[in-house]
Amino acid sequence: MKLSGAQLTAYARDGFVVLPSLLSGEEVQEMKRELKRIQQIDTDHLVREKTGGIAKTIYKVHETQSPTASPVFHALSRAPRLLEPAQQLLNDPALYIHHTKCNLKTAIDGSVWQWHQDFGTWHLDGVPNPTMTTALVMLDEPTEMGGCLYFIPASHKLGSLQPAFDDATGYRFYVVPKPTMLDILSTHPKAVPIMGAPGTVVFFDANIVHSSGHNLSGDDRWQAYIVYNPVANRPADVEKPRPDYVRSTNFMPLQLGSDDILNQRHAVHDYESGLDAVR
Ligand code: SIN
Numbered sequence: 375m376k377l378s379g380a381q382l383t384a385y386a387r388d389g390f391v392v393l394p395s396l397l398s399g400e401e402v403q404e405m406k407r408e409l410k411r412i413q414q415i416d417t418d419h420l421v422r423e424k425t426g427g428i429a430k431t432i433y434k435v436h437e438t439q440s441p442t443a444s445p446v447f448h449a450l451s452r453a454p455r456l457l458e459p460a461q462q463l464l465n466d467p468a469l470y471i472h473h474t475k476c477n478l479k480t481a482i483d484g485s486v487w488q489w490h491q492d493f494g495t496w497h498l499d500g501v502p503n504p505t506m507t508t509a510l511v512m513l514d515e516p517t518e519m520g521g522c523l524y525f526i527p528a529s530h531k532l533g534s535l536q537p538a539f540d541d542a543t544g545y546r547f548y549v550v551p552k553p554t555m556l557d558i559l560s561t562h563p564k565a566v567p568i569m570g571a572p573g574t575v576v577f578f579d580a581n582i583v584h585s586s587g588h589n590l591s592g593d594d595r596w597q598a599y600i601v602y603n604p605v606a607n608r609p610a611d612v613e614k615p616r617p618d619y620v621r622s623t624n625f626m627p628l629q630l631g632s633d634d635i636l637n638q639r640h641a642v643h644d645y646e647s648g649l650d651a652v653r
């Protein structure tokens with residue numbers, strides 16, 4: 375699938391583009407079924423909320439070799455519906471996945487993500503340039519009360535801001551420091567809530583400033599994120615690299631798969647079962 379000229383212009387101008395109804399209800403249901411299964415697994419690829427043991431983030435669902443592997447996410451990340459727009463946005467056919475993460479912001483328990491740029495962390499991973507794009511997949515209908523994401527339109531044009539490590543608030547990661555953030559909020563257009571029906575996909579720039587609040591509602595806000603990076607922009611070696619499930623070292627260019635992700639899912643599963651049989 376190719377993005378139109380108007381969609382490419384919107385992405386360059388705003389730092390994101392919304393693609394409604396990119397996935398079907400049946401495809402979304404299968405992904406939710408998979409995440410319900412995976413959230414029971416005891417692994418370091420899964421971060422839990424501070425209270426109640428509820429899954430907050432599940433990493434590395436897109437590979438075959440992972441405790442959190444999922445055939446439908448493997449197929450989704452290579453489907454022309456996602457991979458071709460990513461290739462267009464990055465102007466490069468040879469992409470790999472820096473990581474996938476599924477943020478299960480579950481009713482009542484799902485917690486805040488402070489204002490940040492994703493590239494703040496990825497640059498520290500050793501990635502040289504912010505020429506990366508993320509596909510956000512809505513698996514529920516996000517709402518403001520339910521902790522939807524907020525983007526500051528055009529904030530990607532600020533370039534890469536000096537991040538600060540925040541281990542006090544919620545998820546421990548690199549955020550935009552408060553004085554910088556107050557300045558951005560007073561000089562930019564209002565942050566926009568990113569909402570849509572399940573199956574909506576949003577591509578966004580690695581430098582866009584974004585955040586999301588607590589889920590105060592009675593409805594889950596589950597979302598999946600696939601981060602595409604050109605192989606040519608792979609990370610340099612760093613001291614103490616983060617684990618492979620957040621800083622992938624699989625730099626093989628992704629092969630374009632099929633948009634029939636529910637049937638592809640069975641193909642990968644059969645392949646995996648075949649491997650199991652010969653092990
Ligand atoms: C993120 O920005 O990385 C996650 C935010 C969210 O899922 O609300």
Ligand code: MN
Pocket residue numbers: 490491492584
């Ligand atoms: Mn982020």
